Amino acid sequence: MKRTIRTTALVVGTLLATVGLPTAAAQADDPAPRVDLRVLVVSDGGPSTDAIAAELESAGTPYTEVDLEDTGRPVIDAGFLTDTVDGRPRAKYQAVVLPNDNPFPTGSAEMAAIVAYEQTYAIPQVDAYTYARPQVGLNAAVGTGYAGSVDGVRAEVTQAGKAGPFGYLEGTVPFEDNSPTVNESYAYLSTPVAGADFTPYVQAAIPGRPTMGSLVGEYRHDGRRELVVTFVYNRYQQQYRLLARGIVAWMTGGVHLGADRNYFAVHVDDVLAADDRWDTELNCTPGDVDCQPGEGTPNPIRMVPADVDRATAWQDDRDFTLDFAYNASGTVDHREDHGGQDPLADKLVADRGRFRWINHTYTHAFLGCVQDTSVVPWKCATNPDGSTRWVSRNEIADEIATNEAWGVAAGLPLSRDELVTGEHSGLKVTPQQPEDNPHLGPALTDTGIRWLGSDNSRDPVQRRVGTATTVSRYPMNIFYNAGREAEQVDEYNWIYTARAQGGSGICEDNPATSTCLAAPLDTATGYDEHIVPLETRIALGHVLANDPKPHFIHQSNLAEDRIAYPVLDGVLGGYDELFAADTPVVNLRMKDIGVEMQRRAAWRAALDAGQVTAYRIGDSVTVRAPEGVAITATMPTGTRHDGTGFGAPYAGAVSGWAFAEGLPYTLDLPVSAGTAAEGDGSGTPAPTLAPTNAAPRTEVPSGVEEQVPYGAER
Known part of the structure; x- marks a missing residue:
């Protein structure tokens, strides 16, 4: 039988002296301690501690990770946790994250050192994923609680959670259920032990019982504070992304380096131009390079004035601004072909102040190598000596400057140092052009470009090109050559099904492709039932990951069936259901996103x-x-x-x-931002097991897969 102890001054004092930390009596005349703004993450290689470390990394919050499975790791003792600086005692970590409430062997001196450290300096501890058991203030899940899958469960934030670390949430925390054949989430639901000072922050109904069980809660005992998390998760899952900010806020008392915001920006490419249309019979796009030369008849897609009205009304409804990347030759050519008339351009210019505008080059020309389109796929043309033929510096500069001049004359509210080239051309594109056009950087310098859009799927890391810095953009899987839902589904089926099903076979050749289909989608229903939910989930995942990179679609997606809106509504509508009004989506223009990414890189x-x-x-x-x-x-x-x-x-x-x-x-903190409460705050101390009794190893239960959402690596 495991020995229980009560929190008495004698026991605590003995423990502090044992591990080499000063007792309360010894500290009575000491100056206030210095607490470094750094988190200690003790990992066992599991997904939960990895997820918390990933959140700290993304936010720019300093942390030190100790891998328990590393035989060469440092020993966690008083010297590892504390020292003295300028005569002042220093706590080296403001919080401790453990895989569970006690991952060390029974009787571990390391766990005793952590306990004493937390008691001495009021340092909070996060139990990243632990069993419901009395040692963490909860009744065992067996019998009165529940242990099992929580796929699809809608947990709720308690009033204490809203008043505390999770006040930024609207109230519900939906658990993902992306696949009927995969167990994605496992949890222990249980109620607090009678007499324990335990406050649930996030809870869910216990199946078959009229009570709620804790999923995240605070346990105060023995002069310590623990955040007890009883469900397994990984860094990508929505339920964790919703709670990550609050976990960090709790462990740091809201005082930490780094920041986490929810960003969403949408660039609409090819505005004023027309996009070639997918041919459902030929399975290619006439007029584009994926069709053989002369194959099919182009049938382009172009917005009309009513589509502009729809865009402005949608923006007003969503309190959101779209970024329009424009090609001025689209309207110049249209006027030449239509007696000087272009109602679309007239409407866009009249409503120009309703959108943000980005230079997308004049003709949308390919600005990399000179393309040889006599073959499919295309290849780079070569000079007689075998060297690559490149689009010239003057040609690139002319594409940029001519488009800018049209925009200035039209009064567009441009940021003249932003540019997105057609197809992100000029930048490297594999396999045909594995390096940048050497003339691109000088042309960007010539035209004063400082921020250059790039495709995150092939160029994800911010880098310099001439005077410009790249801003990676996420391509949404809403195709540029689709104005109708049926066209989108037909092309989607072609790309993502097997050859035997009439598809391209890309999934057979590349099994890691994340959007592969077991069978073709119904062209009448597949868009709403499959593509919209999937693309919504992917984009919302980026929003919740503190990722400022913009997404991009095309003007064709705002025309005809206006197929972009269901996805955009899914992202913003879903977001509004999850977050409180003080946590809005941050909608930045490209140059501001570039600055944010640049600052993060320097800070990291x-x-x-x-x-x-x-x-x-x-x-x-x-x-x-x-x-x-x-x-x-x-x-x-x-x-x-x-x-x-x-x-x-x-x-x-x-x-x-x-x-x-x-x-x-x-920084001077307000009086209300006190340090973590000293003592356990429970009045009469509750019985607890000795901290040297190790927790059972908290592995991912059998059958539970660590779900990575579709497109997480896109």
Whole structure:
């Protein structure tokens, strides 16, 4: 039988002395401790601790990871956790993340050191995924609770959760159920032990019982605070993405480096131009390079004025702004062919202030190598000496400058340093053109371009090209050559089914393709029933991942059947159902997204190089970063720097970027932002098992797969 103990001054004092940390009596006259703004993540290789580490990485929050399976790892003892700086005791970590409540062997000195550290410095602990059991303040799930699949369950945030770390959520936390044949989520649902100081933050109904069971809750005991999570998850799953921000807010008390916001921007390419249409008989696009020369009859898709009215009305309804990437030759050619008339261009110019505009080059010409389209797929034309023939610097500059001049004359609210080339051409495209056109960078410099759109599926990392920095864009799987739902489904079937089913066979040749179909979709219903939910889930996954990269579609998708709107409505409508009003979607234009990505890269490089220090002493936070590197932080509302409010409000906190120019940057926290509560707050201490009793290993249960959503690597 495992021994139980009560939290008494004698027991705690003995434990502190045993592991080498100062006792409360010894600290009575000591200065206030320094707590470094860094998280300790102790991992067992499981998906849950990996997910929390990924959230910290994405936000730019410093952390140290200790892999329990690494035989060369450091030993976690008092010296690893604490030291003294300038005569002041220092806690090296503001929070501790463990795979479960105690992943160490029974009687472990390392767990004893962690317990003493948490008690001494009021350091919170996250149990990334643990069983419901009395050691974490919950009744065992067997008997009165539930252990099993929670696929499709709609959990709810409790009032305590809304008043606390999960106040940015509207109230429900839906668990994914993407496949009827795969168990995606497993959980232990249980109620708190009688007398335990346990507060559920997220809970769900226990099947077959009239009670709710905790999925995420806070357990206070022995002068410690634990966030107890009793469901397994990975970094991609929606339920975790919804809760990740709150887990970090809880463990840091809302005071940490880094920031997490939910971004969504949509670029509409080829505005003013017309897009070639998919031929459902030929399974190619006449007029484009996937059809043999002269094959089929082009039947282009182009918006009409009513489509502009629909776009403006949709924006007003969604409080969202689209970015229109335009090709001016589309209207110049149209007027030449229609007696000088172009109602679409007239309407767009009249409503120009309703949208953001991006230069997409004048004719949408391919600006990489000179294409040899006499073969399918095309290849780069070569010079007599075998070298690649490139589109010239002057030709590229002319495409950019001529389009810009038309936009300026039309009064478009352009940001003249932004550019998206047609098909992202000029940049490398494999396999035909594995390097950038060497004339692209100089032409961008000639025309003052600083931000250049790139295709995330083939060029995901931000980089410099001449004076420009790339901004990777996510291609939505809504095809440029489809104006009708049936066309979209037909092409989708062609791409993603087997040759024996009349498809292209791409999935047979590339089994890792994530959108493969077991059978063709019904052209009448497949768009709404399969493509829309899938594309919505993929895009919403990007939004919830603190990922500012824009998505792109084409003007054809706003015409005819207007097939883009069901997906866009799915993303924004689904978002509104999940988040409170103080956590809106952040809708930035391309250059601002580029700046955000650039700052993140510099910040991450400084963190990786050990050039950032940050700590809290009482109600003051001090941050040091290299000159020229912007600092990013999330703080409680009311935080000030030199008497001025810090950051901008988001999700119940304030966050933002600031430049310290190599000097210490200080933040004064509001009085309400106290340190983690000392003691367990329970009045009468509840019985708990000794912290040296290890938890059962929290592995992913048999049959539960770590779902990565379709397109996560796109």
